[in-house]
Amino acid sequence: MIAQEAQYRDWMLAALAGDGAAYRMLLQGLTRHLRSYYARRLDSAAAEDAVQETLIAIHTKRATYDPAQPFTAWVYGIARYKLIDEYRRHKRRATVPLDEAADLFGHDEAAEAVARRDVNKLLEKLPPAKRRLVKDIKLDGVSVAEAAKRTGLSESAVKVTVHRAIKSLAEGLGKGQEGRDAD
Numbered sequence: 001m002i003a004q005e006a007q008y009r010d011w012m013l014a015a016l017a018g019d020g021a022a023y024r025m026l027l028q029g030l031t032r033h034l035r036s037y038y039a040r041r042l043d044s045a046a047a048e049d050a051v052q053e054t055l056i057a058i059h060t061k062r063a064t065y066d067p068a069q070p071f072t073a074w075v076y077g078i079a080r081y082k083l084i085d086e087y088r089r090h091k092r093r094a095t096v097p098l099d100e101a102a103d104l105f106g107h108d109e110a111a112e113a114v115a116r117r118d119v120n121k122l123l124e125k126l127p128p129a130k131r132r133l134v135k136d137i138k139l140d141g142v143s144v145a146e147a148a149k150r151t152g153l154s155e156s157a158v159k160v161t162v163h164r165a166i167k168s169l170a171e172g173l174g175k176g177q178e179g180r181d182a183d
Contacts, residue, residue, distance in 0.1 A: 009071040037079055046086055053084045073113035122169055130165040137162050
């Protein structure tokens with residue numbers, strides 16, 4: 001679903017602006033992906049019900065979509081909650097035949113999209129120059145030497161900047177955890 005992120009996002013934004021045709025295209029595309037998502041997790045009747053419930057939730061909550069965030073992360077968040085609701089409703093647990101167990105450890109697009117959204121939110125707390133260095137070196141795999149060339153900083157300065165940026169983010173996360181522990 002990630003490959004179609006831009007198309008879905010464009011359709012969603014057009015739909016929010018009142019374009020009915022774009023909204024129909026969005027719902028048709030999402031229906032295919034949601035069927036695939038639920039088919040691996042539920043029996044066919046429950047999967048179809050979950051698809052319909054998810055589309056209704058998307059329609060109902062469409063105004064809550066933040067265009068600054070990935071659209072697919074928002075959709076998969078809704079889908080995941082609908083899946084949990086389905087499991088609770090039928091008091092069942094996901095079961096998979098043993099010969100298909102390897103699929104359980106395959107690539108999970110929903111988790112990846114949510115993680116990407118969370119990392120981007122966290123990086124927004126950094127000043128733009130530090131954010132760019134952290135993204136380049138830690139996420140995109142750019143070498144320290146290449147980052148130093150791009151920014152005009154020395155390699156040592158790049159290393160120190162990235163280290164301090166990550167340390168400040170970690171400290172910020174720690175403070176957030178302390179506040180939660182007090183609740």
